[in-house]
Amino acid sequence: MELVADTGAITTGAGAVRDETDVVIVGSGFGALAAAKKLAKAGKPFVLISETTEHLFQPLLYQVATGVIAAGxxxxxxxxxxxKYPKADVRLGRAVDVRPEAGELVYEADGNLxxxxxxxxxxxxxxxxxxxxxxxFEDxxxxxxxxxxxxxxxxxIVRCFEEAHTTTDPELRRNLLSFMVVGAGATGVELAGQIKELAGRYFAQAIRxxxxxxVTVTLVEGAxxxxxxxxxxxxxYTRASLEKSGIEVVLGTMVTDIDEHGAMVKDAATGxxxxxxxxxIIWSAGVQANDFAKVLAGRTDCETDRAGRLLVNGDLTVGNRADIYAVGDMTSLNKLPGQSPVAMQGGRHxxxxxxxxxxxxxPFAFRDKGSMAIINRFNAVTKVKKIELTGVIAWLLxxxxHLVYLVGFRNRYVAVMSWCGSFLGHRRPHFHYAQAPGRPVAVGAGDGDGRDADTLAPVADEQAA
Known part of the structure; x- marks a missing residue:
């Protein structure tokens, strides 16, 4: 076996070539990036493999969905x-297998293994x-x-408001302007608040x-x-604030069935x-580990929970392996929450x-720096150990x-401009959309039949506020 200088490639006796590096990181989220930056600053060679080469700031996805900020x-x-780190290598690919005894990861890229x-x-x-x-329910x-x-x-969202603007069917109009969010965690609360605010502060002025x-927004939670x-x-406080803004909050209620125009719900207490x-209907009621967790569990004899998350050891190693680690939402340890601070601290550990x-x-020791969730404009809740803040102070915090966690000066600058346009004014800077060319028209479909959620396509999404 011969090590080829500077390339990290190893030529085996059969003449085949395989890559080799000190560390392989699978993923590009908070935990992966935290580990990568720590290794990169120390000059440790590594290869980061991910199905996307973007680092997604997932907690702000709801603002992309409601036009506050652009995806970029x-x-x-x-x-x-x-x-800027010469020993960092980022590759687009999907991890499909791992061979722990050989110290090898198999990934798919460009249709090849x-x-x-x-x-x-x-x-x-x-x-x-x-x-x-x-x-x-996914469909x-x-x-x-x-x-x-x-x-x-x-x-x-755009389609619903546009079609509600033109339809002459009052029942269809009510349905188009009805939104349901299933799950009252941080994402559900933030999304419900933004949809209601979007209706009053943007569409009420943009659409006569x-x-x-x-607009009806219903937030359904099983707890x-x-x-x-x-x-x-x-x-x-959060429930009172949501209800004050006009959101219907339905607690202790389970969703039993869903179709394209509504859902059946069941009161857990009365039946x-x-x-x-x-x-x-937006589903934010739970998560499960991605497929690679199952592969890793099988290869390392690691147990999983009902959501498929790896029950990692206290030091974040996986199963019986001292050279394989897992961090973030694909893991379960000491009932730690599935939040970005846990993933980042785990990656650095x-x-x-x-x-x-x-x-x-x-053992990995998580330092809880607090949790926060925005409810609507100028209103949020924050909990830092025993300190609890609400209202404008919590919102400013x-x-x-979130500005600190956003990566890159340009990202912070553009986000501030977008937030100013949305929160201080009535603008949604990234609601740029147009009728898709060649849209099929259903004859006699005055009641809205033949609708297509993709016929109103956002354009010029990367423009600044």
Whole structure:
């Protein structure tokens, strides 16, 4: 076996060539990027492999969906972020297998399988939407996990308001202007608040004849509180703020069925069922680990929870392997929340271990710096240990923290301009859309038959505010 200088390639006796590096990172989210930056600054050679070469700031996807900011502002290129580090290599690919005994990862790129050798492997592939055994819900709801999800939802929101503006059918109009959000975690609360605010502060002025009172937003949650991880006064405050803004909050209620125009819901206490109509149903009720977690579990004898998340060891190693680590939403450890701070701190802990700055086997200790969620304009909730803040102060703190986490000066600058246009004024800088050319017209479809969520396409999305 001969090491080829400077290339990291190893030529085997059979003449085949495979890549080799010190560390392989799978993923491009918060945990992956935190580990990558730590390793890069120390000069450690690594290859980062991801299905997308963008680092997605997922907590702000709802603002992409509601036209506050453009996708490019929250999805900078990982290659650009790591460009100044000569020993960092970013590749577009999908991890499909791992061979722990050989220290090899198999990934697919351009329709071909590639093998790369490693001394340490860091998995940070994140999670996707979970439907609790009702996968058919995916076809009739909108998720919010990727940029594509956010842009699809934005097209749907625009379509609903445009068709409500022109239809002469009052029942269809009510349905078009009815939105349902399933799941009252941070994403559900923020999205429900923004849709209602969008109706009153943008569409009510942009489209004649549409008012905020015409728009119904219903937030459905199976637990007894909104923001159940907060609990207490913050959950109570959040619910009161949502209801004051005109959002219907339905708690202790499970969704039992969904179709294209509404959902059946069941009160958990009484068993009473009723139907809620809505043209747009957004599902944010749960997550499950991505497919690579299952592969990794099988190869390392690592147990998983019901959501497919890896039950990692205390030092974030996986199963019986001391050279394979996992961080972020694909893992479960000590009931830590699936939030970006956990992923980032986990990524840095693993990187320090690989660099020898932390002793192998050292348990990961998460430092809780607090949680926050925005409710609507000038209103948020923040919890930092025993300190609880609400209202404008919490909202300003939310802005400051998210600006710090946004990667790159340009991203921060453009985000500030977009937020000013949306929060201080009545603009939605990134609602640029046009009728798609060649749209088929259904004869006699005056009641809205033949609708297509993709016929109103946003354009000029990268323009600044």
């Amino acid at each position: 502002e929250i999805a900078p290129s990982v290659r650009a972020i790591l460009a 590639h093998t790369i050798g490693y001394r340490s492997l860091i998995a940070a592939t994140g999670a996707r939407q979970a439907y609790f055994g009702r996968d058919e 009739v709801t909108y998720a919010l996990k990727t940029v594509a999800d956010a842009e699809r939802l934005r097209r749907q 004849g549409v008012t905020a009172d015409d 007894g509180d909104v923001l159940p991880v907060y609990g207490g006064k913050l959950s109570t 009473t069922e009723k139907r809620l109509t809505a043209e747009t 693993v990187a320090r271990t690989i660099l020898g700055k932390t002793a192998p086997g050292t 939310w802005l400051a923290v």
